[in-house]
Amino acid sequence: MVSIRALLASTLSVASLIQDAAAHSAQRNPLTAIHLIDAPSLNTPTKRCQYHSSFDLTFSLDNTQQQIRLALEPNHDILHHDMHVNYLGPDGSLRESQRINRHDHKVFRGASFIRRDGQSEWTKVGWARITMHRDGKDPVFQGAFRIDGDHHHIMTGKNYRRLKHPEDPLPDTDADPDEYMVVWRDSDVMSYYFDPQDLKRDTAGRSSCESQSLTFNAKYDPNAFEDVRMRAVSPASLFGRQIDSGQTGNNGAGQNLVATIGSTQGCPTVRKIALVGIATDCTYTADFNDTQAVRQNIIDLVNSASEVYESSFNISLGIQNLTISDRDCPGSTSDLAPWNVGCNSNLRISDRLNLFSEWRGRSNDANAFWTLLSTCNTNSAVGLAWLGQIASGKYSLTKPVTLLVLSTTATINFAPAVRTRCKDAVL
Numbered sequence: 001m002v003s004i005r006a007l008l009a010s011t012l013s014v015a016s017l018i019q020d021a022a023a024h025s026a027q028r029n030p031l032t033a034i035h036l037i038d039a040p041s042l043n044t045p046t047k048r049c050q051y052h053s054s055f056d057l058t059f060s061l062d063n064t065q066q067q068i069r070l071a072l073e074p075n076h077d078i079l080h081h082d083m084h085v086n087y088l089g090p091d092g093s094l095r096e097s098q099r100i101n102r103h104d105h106k107v108f109r110g111a112s113f114i115r116r117d118g119q120s121e122w123t124k125v126g127w128a129r130i131t132m133h134r135d136g137k138d139p140v141f142q143g144a145f146r147i148d149g150d151h152h153h154i155m156t157g158k159n160y161r162r163l164k165h166p167e168d169p170l171p172d173t174d175a176d177p178d179e180y181m182v183v184w185r186d187s188d189v190m191s192y193y194f195d196p197q198d199l200k201r202d203t204a205g206r207s208s209c210e211s212q213s214l215t216f217n218a219k220y221d222p223n224a225f226e227d228v229r230m231r232a233v234s235p236a237s238l239f240g241r242q243i244d245s246g247q248t249g250n251n252g253a254g255q256n257l258v259a260t261i262g263s264t265q266g267c268p269t270v271r272k273i274a275l276v277g278i279a280t281d282c283t284y285t286a287d288f289n290d291t292q293a294v295r296q297n298i299i300d301l302v303n304s305a306s307e308v309y310e311s312s313f314n315i316s317l318g319i320q321n322l323t324i325s326d327r328d329c330p331g332s333t334s335d336l337a338p339w340n341v342g343c344n345s346n347l348r349i350s351d352r353l354n355l356f357s358e359w360r361g362r363s364n365d366a367n368a369f370w371t372l373l374s375t376c377n378t379n380s381a382v383g384l385a386w387l388g389q390i391a392s393g394k395y396s397l398t399k400p401v402t403l404l405v406l407s408t409t410a411t412i413n414f415a416p417a418v419r420t421r422c423k424d425a426v427l
Helices: 157-163 235-239 282-286 291-313 349-361
Strands: 024-026 035-042 055-061 067-074 079-088 094-099 107-115 122-134 140-147 150-156 181-185 192-195 200-203 272-280 315-324 369-374 381-385 401-406
Touching (some): 067 122, 067 140, 107 291, 122 291, 140 181, 140 291, 282 291, 282 369, 291 315, 349 369
Parallel strands (some): 272 315
Antiparallel strands (some): 024 381, 035 055, 067 107, 107 122, 140 150, 150 181, 192 200
């Protein structure tokens, strides 16, 4: 079968592209520098774009002479044609269900270009992912792009101020945070950071092992997860296309995959789409002004996260289900959504994952995996996942992966740690 088990069971951030992890992730270190976007321009006759538009977006970074061009086209994979948003009440009951209108979301992908010193021609230097929040003469957008291997992350000033690490620098501007955009690079993340609160050292790329608190992960057994009653699904229903058949590995638990990093053996030769379900708890929803902002934030981040899957495994992410909890946390645990509780509930990450897995197991859908977003971390751990729970060659496709992704900065710690080869894992 096509391999992806560790891929969909990892919680390495792509929105902030932090740390590599195999089922667990930790918060990134502070930034040493940030930039503001100068002179952004949509290169269209009207300076406007539609959800189906293809166009160039140009801008520069403050205090630099470097001009950047993003050649963009619509990303139709991200929003499934039957995507629904379910809104839950504080007690976990379904309050409202809405079908997404694709026309309302301007989601793009493409390539990044720069002009080298002394050259007039544009040189392609990487990929780009953009969601347009506002077009016109003064556009506002979010996303990510890559220049010569260095990932650049674009955030509105408002989102950057809300989601920043406590030690991150503040933008050097008095402008309305809704009217400017901040860019930070992976190379701007401190490689060494001493946290006076934790009295410990932290290095970029390192994560602790909260995932080992799950006996399931520490001693992997493909039969050990039957009690959450995950629904069986067919390959066709997972990806909407036929996928290859073959032998699977043992889901990656306990394997050293360093020697096979970068191998594409066994990856699909035709682009496939992995349908995902995403849920927010009350703490994550409360971090935004309204549910529309929550929805836009998730679409922004999945659009960026999908690039890693596409470039590494030829698989796109597509949101099929989005469940948004009420911003008011319940006074007591609800049987309808026991995972939806505040951070003062004494639930560890592993406890929340167990409860969310059981809740997910009650539904019947064709998603490749589900992700829970919360702002409740356990110590430095901000993400945790079950290992190897997307498929098993021995037992067929019986357990869509359930991921728990948490963040103290309300960003999605979501994309794969690319530390596997395709033939060792399965879709």
